[in-house]
Amino acid sequence: MQYKQVTLPAAKSIALVAHDNKKPDIVRWCEKHKTDLANHTLYATGTTGTVIHKATGLNINRLISGPLGGDQQVGALITEGKVDFLIFFWDPFEPMPHDPDVKALLRIAAVWNIPVACNPISADFMVASPLFNGEFTRNVPDYEGYMKSRT
Numbered sequence: 706m707q708y709k710q711v712t713l714p715a716a717k718s719i720a721l722v723a724h725d726n727k728k729p730d731i732v733r734w735c736e737k738h739k740t741d742l743a744n745h746t747l748y749a750t751g752t753t754g755t756v757i758h759k760a761t762g763l764n765i766n767r768l769i770s771g772p773l774g775g776d777q778q779v780g781a782l783i784t785e786g787k788v789d790f791l792i793f794f795w796d797p798f799e800p801m802p803h804d805p806d807v808k809a810l811l812r813i814a815a816v817w818n819i820p821v822a823c824n825p826i827s828a829d830f831m832v833a834s835p836l837f838n839g840e841f842t843r844n845v846p847d848y849e850g851y852m853k854s855r856t
């Protein structure tokens with residue numbers, strides 16, 4: 706895959722997702738980083754977004770609940786360049802009926818070179834980075850070049 710560089714503005718778009726056993730963790734994490742999060746556009750899968758909004762009052766674009774397709778919606782937003790960071794506290798101890806969707810979301814985040822945090826400590830490091838509230842350059846798949854090579 707050929708990559709090209711894009712420059713991200715200071716205001717980012719962040720997707721927040723957590724499995725049920727991890728929802729208390731993501732709520733605590735959002736409470737801790739509420740001021741930083743408020744500077745950005747936030748997306749979340751349905752239930753995650755609702756519990757975060759209730760606890761923090763943060764303005765969140767709520768998608769469909771994960772098992773009904775929310776993970777796939779986040780993946781689609783990543784391919785459209787509308788999500789810059791993924792915070793996904795997935796549960797390593799529970800099998801999920803929508804495991805293929807979970808895997809697909811993690812795969813698409815890797816394809817599009819999105820920073821991903823899967824636990825609170827990684828998410829703390831993400832927010833602590835000067836890049837979180839600043840401009841930075843990221844490699845993304847060169848879609849035009851990819852299509853030229855195939856047609």
Ligand SMILES: O=C(CO)COP(=O)(O)O
Nearest residue numbers: 750751752753770771772
């Ligand atoms: O299942 C999820 C992620 O795989 C999250 O969905 P909810 O936020 O609706 O619980």
